[in-house]
Amino acid sequence: MSKIEIPKTYSSKDAESKWYDIWDKGNYFAPKPGKAKESYCILMPPPNVTGKLHAGHALDVTTQDALIRFKRMKGFEALWLPGMDHAGIATQNVVEKLVWEQEKKTRHDFTREEFVEKIWKWKEEYGGIIAKQQRSLGASPDWNYSMFTMDEIPNRAVRKVFTDLYNEGLIYQSDYIINWDPVLQSAISDAEVEHKEVKGAFYHLLYKVKDSDVTLEIATTRPETLLGDTAVCVHPEDERFKDLIGKTAIVPICNREVPILADDYVDMEKGTGCLKVTPGHDFNDFEIGKRHDLPIVNILNKDATLNEHGLDFEGLHVKKARKAILEKLEELGQLKEVKDHVHQVGHGDRSKAVIEPMVSKQWFLNVQDMASVAVDAVETDKTTFYPKSWENTYFSWLREPKNWCISRQLWWGHQIPVFYCGDCNHQWASETDESTCPKCNKSNVTQDPDVLDTWFSSGLWPLSTLGWPDEKAMEERKFSTFYPTTTLVTGYDIIFFWVARMMMMSMKFTNTIPFKKVYIHAIVRDKLGRKMSKSLNNGIDPLEMIEQYGADAFRFTLAAGSGYNRAINLDPERIGGFRNFINKIWNAYRFIAPTLELADKELPEASKLTGHEKWILSELNSVSKVMNDSIEEFRYDDSCNAIYAFVYDKFCSWFVEVSKNILNGEDAAAKKQRATVLKYAFRKIVALLHPFTPYITEELWSYLKDENEDLLIIQDYPEFSDDLVFTKEQNDMNKFIDVITGIRNLRASVNIKPKEEVKVELFTDDAEAAVYFGNNKENFLSLAKVNSLDVRSKSEHRPEKSIMLATTHTEVFLPLEGVIDIEEQVARLEKQKVKAQKEFDKYSKKLTNEKFMSNAPDDVVVEVRQNAKEAEEKLKSIENSLANFKS
């Protein structure tokens, strides 16, 4: 294509579909050993197989992809390992709903095998849409490594781990009080319970005491549970009830006779100081029950309706039963009063149902020792969190761990590999399916029907994705190269669920940390800082954003908002802003495109470079350093700001502008050299940006590269070089920019038309700057429309009838032909003077402060002296000019 004819605005769509295919089919995402001679591995947090790409995923993809592209370019053997989670509850729900809609059947209308088969079918057909959506963002994981948590290898890992832990006695079965989700009809773990504020009431009930006229007043928020009461409890030192300890209370309605106990747990200040004890449906009561050996009465069915212990209320849902029981108590005169009360009630994080604590036989994993090992790994910095403060969250969970309830009453997931013999009652765990009892040799063998918590297999992810425990698979997937993995990138909401568990499991089974660094990125919120939710309808659809602004702009927006912060408030307008930036790059290319043919492959030696060329190369060198350092520390906000500022302020606004005269000029050698530097710098810019904006950079690279060069995705990432530091040229340029900006400022202040040319006189005692200005007359004309420039020493006379602006090194005078509004100019200068005076006072005050002079470090004193001198220069310039005006 002819490069001159490229359109004014960049079309993201064409580039996106083109380059993704080329990368993917060309196997560019596969890890290859490179010059860094090191591996680098990021485990992608496996999205749910039911998932659809949302803004949070987009951030996940952006932060990880930027990192892996960076490391790939740095020459690491870089693997980003993708996968998918079977998401037990979520997936089973989706299919159950679908089957109900289509066939009006529930899962119980099928055998377990039939229903699980349906889920697999759904998974093959509709599951994993998200993996396709990740591609539209430019994600570059090695898809050949993709793993599903219910694939063969993870299955084996789960079974091996379970069996080993079972045999070690760390996995045990117990009747214990658990969180029962009546909608899922399954136990869930503590981590899956969300406490929400609910308006309820304190109900004050009256319990009779046997063989006595005394009644006990007991406050409760859950009156219906009285049907499961097996004791009443008071504090041992509570004078009010001391006499009653050891007597018998009568539970209303069911008239159960229960002991009145003393236990330290009771708080005399709370409620009435008297507690009803329901070990079957309350966590604390369960503990009291254990201490006092109380019987447990379970009053609920799996769906949270009352069972036979509900007596007349059997079959009623707890909510209705509460009302009915209160009516009955009222009738019996045993409801004394009702007080409004706001309290926290547990809800299932998936089903949103009210959780009913219930005693049930479940499988638990004893995590006490594993947790302390996991704490140690982070305390000793074997694994480090970025930002470090998240380690507190990690510790807070692991320092007081509760044993993990790992069984779920579902069908979709890893079935618990425990087998029972119906004949001899033997129970054992096995890595393989069993049909014969090893003890009695009979084949009346059944497997435990429950499945494991989804996080059990997720916890093994660092191991199983690299082939563990299958030796052949470990070799194929290069376990020894990539384990331990390098960096885990995820959100703070799953530090407990996932990060901690991977750490525990990996340490347990390999005695090695699973990852060296954990980068915790922010949570994406809407522009007002609210969570994105269906009810607020404030969700931002990544696919829409990509459609509207392009994947690069969307990625750059997310990256620019990612550092050590905990939230990104995403405003589509911001994406629009960065879309403009992408377009700016496109147009910078359009500017240099016609000069590419002139450019040499190599930069000329430094002695031949012009001041402006040295300046831009020096600035480019600095920004390369910032990019390398900031990406390494996950400060993508710094990276994006640095490259944005460089491209806009340095490259486009100044270097391109000062290059126009040369490129349009007659000096062929200068032209060629400038074309070479432009091309060199632009190739670096494109490479520096590639981790964040892969599409446009790959597109532009295709125009910039030599025929024998490969795609940008595997080019070297620009590094800092000592040979490209040009301090003098940077100083010169900064002074030049000061003066040009000063002239533009003066022009604007007296409304000189943009095209009108002016005469300017500069007064400076800075000899270097004077020479530099003198050599740049052409640029003064093109950048500030100065057709006549005189550079003089400050000892010379200033022009009459002119306006003036002072920098720290140079006085800029703009003589005016017409009438000047003297008062206006005096006012303008007075204002400047106040500022300059303030500045000068600040420094001189320090220099006359003895304590400062004796205590401050030398370099600070030197700096303050320099600042004072400059401020004084500037102040003097302004004062002189003012004196002129006034005279």
Next chain:
RNA sequence: GCGGCCGUAGCUCAGUGGGAGAGCACCUGCCCGACACGCAGGGGGUCGCUGGUUCAAUCCCAGCCGGCCGCACCA
């Protein structure tokens, strides 16, 4: 209740023991042969409040006020 975080320009947020910053928004003037998804210029902040440490505090410490998050529990 325990633990943590935050309070800097209209908005969203960086930042450092020694010169208050960016983006967006706003105001003014410009379609200047890369770009109006643009160019040039500009205004705007008691760095939450009060003390302390220090030669020096937006930054460190304490207290307070305001906002957020996590955990535990509330009979």
